[in-house]
Amino acid sequence: MFSNSFLPIAAPLKFYAVVPSADWVARMVDAGANTVQLRNKTAIGSTLYREIERSVAYAKDSPTQLFINDFWWEAIDCGAYGVHLGQEDLESADLVMIQSAGLRLGVSTHSTDELIKALAVKPSYVACGAVFPTKTKAMSSQPQGLDKLRQYVIQAGSTPTVAIGGIDLSNAREVLATGVSSLAVVRAVTEAAEPEKTVKAFQTLWQE
Template sequence: MSRTLAFADREIFWPPADELIEAAERIRARLGEWPRGEALWRICLTPPDAPGAGDLIVAAVDESGAAPARSAWLAAGAGVIETSAEGACLVLGEARYPLSGTLAEDWLAALASFLDCGFAPHDALVLAMAWRDGDETRGDDAWPDQLDRFPRVGALPPAPTQRFADCPSRLGLYAVVPSAEWVERVAALGVRTIQLRVKDAPAARLADEIAKSVEAGQRHGARVFINDHWREAIAAGAYGVHLGQEDLDTAELGAIASAGLRLGLSTHGYYEMLRALHYAPSYLAFGAVFPTATKTVASAPQGLARLARYARVIGPKVPLVAIGGITRDTLAAVLDTGVGSAAVVSAVTGAPDPAEAVAALERIFADR
């Protein structure tokens, strides 16, 4: 059912702009039902007298490449969206999110709509730049889903000249485990995609855990990814490496690719998706889908609706692994979104009977 007057109860533009509000209402009505985010953003077309948290001030960059008075606005707690002929750059505190691409006439109305859907400003800006005028006429769900229309993340180093090795398009059940003993255990149960995630281990123990895990994977015909520790993974001849977004600034991606290892990258939204795709990884992980106590993540749980739209955009481009809080009870719904793999942690390692848990999870994959 179409939603109307989504913005009747609050100020979304400053100064108020009837045409923009009407356009935002039309777009928002075609995006589906989404819970409103906790942060209520106001898009400022001109700087307010007293900018503050919750304000996103839109400003064209001057000839020097800087928006006028940006420092003062940021100091007051506002965000700034700098626009230019090349695209737009969101500045929030110390963080910068540069995006190159085109801005449709309705991009501000689209931005307001995606913010209302609960997306963080950097992800909402990505979606607004993927919007094209008239998209709201496409049907009840006009969500951007054509990757070639999305912007590109700017200021990134070149991707490795050698591409990362491919992995299967559907990785199936993906067990994330804390030790080589667990790698051996789940590989013997038939799990064919496994990640070793060891934290805070002494160097000698870490190298031994990785070597034993790789050997167990090779013996059982399992694909073993090593979380974070890419140097040790290369030395041990692992199948692949899994890295977080923060690791992209420090890991030698070229060395990983040259060694023939696959690369999986964590993502938590559209901006990180675009940043990760720049490096042409072997797969992308998206999460956390549900609340999880096994790992601290900066973003709130994403949910199935976001996962489905994410899969729609990148599913044809790169294998997608859903991760975060997935259990036997939720796995079927996760797979129904279109992803080809789901990573589980406590659903296996915390189960009273891991063998029975693996068998039950594999049956759900087999039914799809």
């Protein structure tokens, strides 16, 4: 589909926080999260644009790599580092425009076929899930489990892989043992008593 790959990530994705607002993006940047995704499902119009704009400003000049979920046009306009798309968005998004603007691209996958489809556009990374049952959003597919995750890591080859879905500190080590590049979490950080300490606790896993 593309003669060129999307830009590679600048640094290992490692701990990947998926958060609902610009204020949460700011907290994660301040906490030193390696990667953050703004996934705002409630704001619209100028309110949404402002959330994206603020998020980009918070992450600018920091080591944190910020991805905007779904809203690729706004991500381009605000000068975001990257955009994350679901499978359905691959059909409607202008991938050439995203690529030409210099944004990195992450793509969600939930099966071998979806991973093949995602890898065909030569993204910056692929997300594989849900690994475990999750209450974050309704899933049309069953949890993939660790054995399938290992297969996806092999299938992805040199493309970085992000594991997502039901991951917390109690199972993070066994997920990392599959060879994935990154662990993405939602509730494990947004519902944590001390989110900043949770970020550091996850990050130590890459030092073991």
